[in-house]
Amino acid sequence: MADLRFDGRVVIVTGAGAGLGRAYALVFGERGASVVVNDLGGGRHGEGKSSKAADAVVEEIRSKGGKAVANYDSVVDGDKIVQTALDTFGRIDVIVNNAGILRDKSFARISNDDWDLIQDVHLKGTFKTTQAAWPHFRKQNYGRVIVTASNSGLYGNFGQANYSAAKMGVVGLNNTIAIEGRKNNIHCNVIVPTAASRLTEDILPPDVFAQLKPELIAPVVVWLCHESCGETGSIIEAAAGWAGKCHLVRSTGSLLRARIDEIVTPEAVRDSWDKVTDMSSAVRMESIGEASGALITAIEETREKSQSSADGKRVDMRPTVGCSALASVANSAVFLLDLAFFSNGVVSKFNYSPRDLILYALGVGSTVANPSDLRFLYEGHEDFSALPTFLVLQGVSTTMETGIVGNLFSGKDFNPAKVLHGEQYLEVLRPMKEEGVLEVHCKVVDMLDKGSGTVVLLDVDTFDESGEQIAHGQMSTFIVGMKGITNKRTSPHNVPTAEPPKRAPDASISQKTLLDQAALYRLSGDRNPIHIDPTMASFGGFKTPILHGLCSLGFSARHVLQQYAGNDPTKFKAIKVRFSKPVLPGETLQTDMWQEGKRIHFQTKVKETGSVVISGAYVDLTEVSAPPPKVCLNTTQNIKTKDIK
Numbered sequence: 001m002a003d004l005r006f007d008g009r010v011v012i013v014t015g016a017g018a019g020l021g022r023a024y025a026l027v028f029g030e031r032g033a034s035v036v037v038n039d040l041g042g043g044r045h046g047e048g049k050s051s052k053a054a055d056a057v058v059e060e061i062r063s064k065g066g067k068a069v070a071n072y073d074s075v076v077d078g079d080k081i082v083q084t085a086l087d088t089f090g091r092i093d094v095i096v097n098n099a100g101i102l103r104d105k106s107f108a109r110i111s112n113d114d115w116d117l118i119q120d121v122h123l124k125g126t127f128k129t130t131q132a133a134w135p136h137f138r139k140q141n142y143g144r145v146i147v148t149a150s151n152s153g154l155y156g157n158f159g160q161a162n163y164s165a166a167k168m169g170v171v172g173l174n175n176t177i178a179i180e181g182r183k184n185n186i187h188c189n190v191i192v193p194t195a196a197s198r199l200t201e202d203i204l205p206p207d208v209f210a211q212l213k214p215e216l217i218a219p220v221v222v223w224l225c226h227e228s229c230g231e232t233g234s235i236i237e238a239a240a241g242w243a244g245k246c247h248l249v250r251s252t253g254s255l256l257r258a259r260i261d262e263i264v265t266p267e268a269v270r271d272s273w274d275k276v277t278d279m280s281s282a283v284r285m286e287s288i289g290e291a292s293g294a295l296i297t298a299i300e301e302t303r304e305k306s307q308s309s310a311d312g313k314r315v316d317m318r319p320t321v322g323c324s325a326l327a328s329v330a331n332s333a334v335f336l337l338d339l340a341f342f343s344n345g346v347v348s349k350f351n352y353s354p355r356d357l358i359l360y361a362l363g364v365g366s367t368v369a370n371p372s373d374l375r376f377l378y379e380g381h382e383d384f385s386a387l388p389t390f391l392v393l394q395g396v397s398t399t400m401e402t403g404i405v406g407n408l409f410s411g412k413d414f415n416p417a418k419v420l421h422g423e424q425y426l427e428v429l430r431p432m433k434e435e436g437v438l439e440v441h442c443k444v445v446d447m448l449d450k451g452s453g454t455v456v457l458l459d460v461d462t463f464d465e466s467g468e469q470i471a472h473g474q475m476s477t478f479i480v481g482m483k484g485i486t487n488k489r490t491s492p493h494n495v496p497t498a499e500p501p502k503r504a505p506d507a508s509i510s511q512k513t514l515l516d517q518a519a520l521y522r523l524s525g526d527r528n529p530i531h532i533d534p535t536m537a538s539f540g541g542f543k544t545p546i547l548h549g550l551c552s553l554g555f556s557a558r559h560v561l562q563q564y565a566g567n568d569p570t571k572f573k574a575i576k577v578r579f580s581k582p583v584l585p586g587e588t589l590q591t592d593m594w595q596e597g598k599r600i601h602f603q604t605k606v607k608e609t610g611s612v613v614i615s616g617a618y619v620d621l622t623e624v625s626a627p628p629p630k631v632c633l634n635t636t637q638n639i640k641t642k643d644i645k
Helices: 019-030 052-063 075-089 112-140 151-155 161-184 206-211 218-224 266-276 288-308 329-341 354-363 371-377 388-402 517-524 534-539 549-564
Strands: 010-013 034-038 067-071 094-097 143-148 186-194 235-239 242-246 346-352 419-428 436-449 453-463 469-480 507-512 572-579 588-596 599-606 612-621 631-634 639-644
Touching (some): 010 019, 019 218, 052 067, 067 075, 112 534, 218 235, 346 388, 354 517, 388 436, 388 572, 419 549, 517 549
Parallel strands (some): 010 034
Antiparallel strands (some): 419 469, 599 612, 631 639
16 A cells, blocks of 8 residues: 655644654654644743754754754644744644643642643643634645543543643543534544653653653554544554554443432432443443433433323423523533423423514514514504514524434434524414513424435424413424435425415515624524634535525515515414525515415515525415505516615
8 A cells, every 4th residue: 555645734743842742743754744843842841941852853854855844832822833834834734732741749739830831731732723723724624633632631640630631621622623623624533642751751660661662653643644544533542552442431321210200319329329330331422412312212211111100290391591592501401301201392481572572673674764664673662563473583492402303313423514494384373472481392293204314394382471372383404414214205294385376476575685684683593603604604515604594584574564464463374485595694685476365475586696595485464455555667567566775
């Protein structure tokens, strides 16, 4: 097989003036990489500073025909190290976070300085240097990262509490950046080396020290950094010509109660402790999703036992969350339990006020330039009321906060970035108050096979604080690439779309969205960064952040109300849409409408491009009002239009 080469690649090795770092830098240099040799030149306790160590390694690489440059910055100033690579070689491809120091003391004697300096060099330094390179990795769709842990971090070691904490910290850091980097071909792995170095030169016995050559570990790191290595998110131990992979494992555990309505007592824990701690059948956990799935399986077992008993009861553990913020990790965990306990799905509560109604109205294009919109924008208006499509917000927030869709595919290769909002239905059953509390019940009612992925149908029922149901909705989400889940192709639960009549539209309304439209709409609760963060948008394949589909729905529903209901929300009954293509903030939405009795079919497109973004859509009204004065653009087709500038 061909030799592993790094020609054209640029590699940063921190702490490369001696020991492991020097060994890494030399191998990379010998194999064609341009190497940034970073070393502060201090002692193993972090004292002092010198350029000699880095300069010596640079000269060694150059003497063998390689390319290298020295850098003497602290890893806490990681941006400066990365800038050296960019200024000298024009790019960055690999970062080996190797720099380290020791300040060993027993736990009781560790000072703040001893703690902070260790965390800065090992954990913060790794974070700062890697983060500085991250945007360059993403832009070029390539990157390799090594973080350096220690057996002291994995297993603990007397006198190294500060060092152990930092070294386990970088493992957690790596676990997450490996997940976040996967889409952009950024591989991140942990190396746990045991080698002779400045840190261990007078700690290890001489005969052991002689066998722990850094040169025996360097090839492992170099392989992990090669473009042909697919490993990512792994912990690799290496020493003395040996290497092995580490995993987190968990016992099968034990249920601590027999029924859902029983409490857990310390005595029950005591009596089950042998099973809780029995590692003879331990299993490997690869992800939070897999760990959560195992937890839900255990809880489901308890629920099934409870339901099989004569007087089985369910315990209400439903959390209350705010309308304008995503749930915390703690709330998400409770929702996982809720999903397991309730066959009818998950429940959440939302407080809302006139401010929330007004913010939503602004987010979907209501404007004081249209006098009839003032009823949605001013709480002192005699007819102040909510836009009826405000009621789509809570179902979306609940599904995002609870992870109800992702939990269906626990243990499978589920990627949240591949979840698309396909269709939306909303039926208003009773008018909303100006302020109050909404309780939302969300449940999965079916899953369908669509060839290239799976459709999940979720019903959303909304109740006010009196317990009266005020709305029923349905969300259709499409998980791209999720195959083999079901053989079903149709569902009796699905609310179908409806194609418009085959004639020219009876009316059209155009309205230009703001460049800040997505930034404004997201304040109503949908904080998905794809709508605000250019980098996250690029992950989804978009050149710029896109507008929320439900924002476009809100614009279209307003246009229908304006054209056929005198902008009176009490005449709104239901809406159904299919989201076809994304909209960019600043584009003009044109809603073409066809009246068929009390049903108004509509199709929404981007006026500048002609692309249809909402299709198969309709609004059902309880009463149709006389349309506003017509402005006829084409007398032969009798298209009526009104533009909001």
